[in-house]
Amino acid sequence: MLHEETIGTTRTGPYSEEDIGSTHLHHQYRVDLRIPTLKEYSQFITLNTVRDWSQLSWTKIGKPYQVEASAKERSEWENEHHRDMDPHTSWTYFNKAFHEWFVKDVPKEMTQSKKQFLNNLRSFSPPEVKHAIGDLIRIHLWNYVHRIQDGIWDPRGKRALFEGLHLNKPRVLFLGAAEGYEAMQFGAMYPGAEIIMVDYDEYCKSTRFAEFPDRYPFLGENPQTGQTKVVYKNDLNIEYQIADIRDLDYGAEFDVVMSVGLLEHFPDEHKYEVCDWHRKFLKPGGYAILTTPRNQLRSRLYYRVMADVMNHTYRELMTVEQMGLYLYESGFDIKRHGYIKVHNGIICQPR
Numbered sequence: 001m002l003h004e005e006t007i008g009t010t011r012t013g014p015y016s017e018e019d020i021g022s023t024h025l026h027h028q029y030r031v032d033l034r035i036p037t038l039k040e041y042s043q044f045i046t047l048n049t050v051r052d053w054s055q056l057s058w059t060k061i062g063k064p065y066q067v068e069a070s071a072k073e074r075s076e077w078e079n080e081h082h083r084d085m086d087p088h089t090s091w092t093y094f095n096k097a098f099h100e101w102f103v104k105d106v107p108k109e110m111t112q113s114k115k116q117f118l119n120n121l122r123s124f125s126p127p128e129v130k131h132a133i134g135d136l137i138r139i140h141l142w143n144y145v146h147r148i149q150d151g152i153w154d155p156r157g158k159r160a161l162f163e164g165l166h167l168n169k170p171r172v173l174f175l176g177a178a179e180g181y182e183a184m185q186f187g188a189m190y191p192g193a194e195i196i197m198v199d200y201d202e203y204c205k206s207t208r209f210a211e212f213p214d215r216y217p218f219l220g221e222n223p224q225t226g227q228t229k230v231v232y233k234n235d236l237n238i239e240y241q242i243a244d245i246r247d248l249d250y251g252a253e254f255d256v257v258m259s260v261g262l263l264e265h266f267p268d269e270h271k272y273e274v275c276d277w278h279r280k281f282l283k284p285g286g287y288a289i290l291t292t293p294r295n296q297l298r299s300r301l302y303y304r305v306m307a308d309v310m311n312h313t314y315r316e317l318m319t320v321e322q323m324g325l326y327l328y329e330s331g332f333d334i335k336r337h338g339y340i341k342v343h344n345g346i347i348c349q350p351r
């Protein structure tokens with residue numbers, strides 16, 4: 001059972017190793033301390049579908065799907081400024097809009113939006129009813145995708161992707177870190193990790209990362225026993241830097257360089273530069289780890305319904321083959337590739 005009152009004893013959060021195996025719904029997210037058995041493993045990750053990357057070509061696999069629906073805030077900004085919204089501004093809008101959903105009390109908002117919908121229905125005003133239906137659909141979709149399915153954080157899928165790398169107290173650089181979830185999950189699994197998160201939107205450090213719940217439990221490893229351990233944000237060694245990735249002056253000094261949802265925001269003419277960002281800070285033998293959203297029907301639907309929250313920037317959905325081919329053509333050897341609930345994942349090393 002989950003004991004809120006245990007905070008303040010030797011634990012740094014409300015869960016302990018006794019809770020491993022359990023899951024429950026918090027009003028903002030799912031707490032998931034389940035560990036898949038070997039048999040269940042394939043439900044959370046599909047691995048290594050491509051045998052020989054040199055045999056793939058763009059003619060065979062096609063190019064990614066470009067998401068067309070744009071956020072209202074973006075169109076309004078562009079009408080007002082008579083120019084395209086630049087990427088940095090787009091990210092500041094995106095991060096604010098996205099964060100507002102992570103901090104919602106979802107059950108409460110579902111009840112409120114149902115009430116609002118019924119009230120508006122009684123008003124017989126079609127625009128108000130349409131607006132209320134939109135709100136109702138979005139909160140239910142968010143509840144399903146983020147809370148019920150846990151598709152965005154997907155701890156079991158991410159752990160399956162990250163596990164088993166030969167790393168000792170790795171230095172990890174997270175490019176475009178936003179709230180930093182994946183580097184925290186990674187750091188929990190590789191004890192002693194030193195994590196540097198980088199994002200040029202200062203709201204990511206001041207609000208998205210700062211407000212990431214201290215009490216959210218990550219499953220990681222106990223370095224003393226090798227057993228599974230519950231790890232919290234504040235147990236980890238994290239430095240958050242507000243900087244443009246293009247201005248970083250690190251050398252080749254990281255064991256891992258990772259990004260989550262970055263590559264797909266650049267049209268093809270910039271993709272190889274983005275791949276290179278993942279190479280230039282790696283020590284010899286280091287790993288680049290990238291994930292991008294999958295091109296699947298339900299994801300296309302999600303980005304259409306949630307356009308006002310998600311689509312301030314250029315965005316593509318791709319297959320793991322497409323993602324891997326960009327990396328392969330950029331001079332990486334693909335060591336592990338696969339897909340989890342809503343993202344593709346690749347672990348690769350410079351050739």
Ligand SMILES: C[S@@+](CC[C@H](N)C(=O)[O-])C[C@H]1O[C@@H](n2cnc3c(N)ncnc32)[C@H](O)[C@@H]1O
Pocket residue numbers: 091092095098175176177178179198199200201204243244245246260261262
């Ligand atoms: C799509 S988000 C990453 C997805 C993330 N998991 C989330 O939940 O939002 C990409 C992040 O990269 C950052 N970013 C994009 N280009 C950047 C650059 N040149 N330098 C630093 N950060 C950048 C954005 O500010 C944004 O927070």
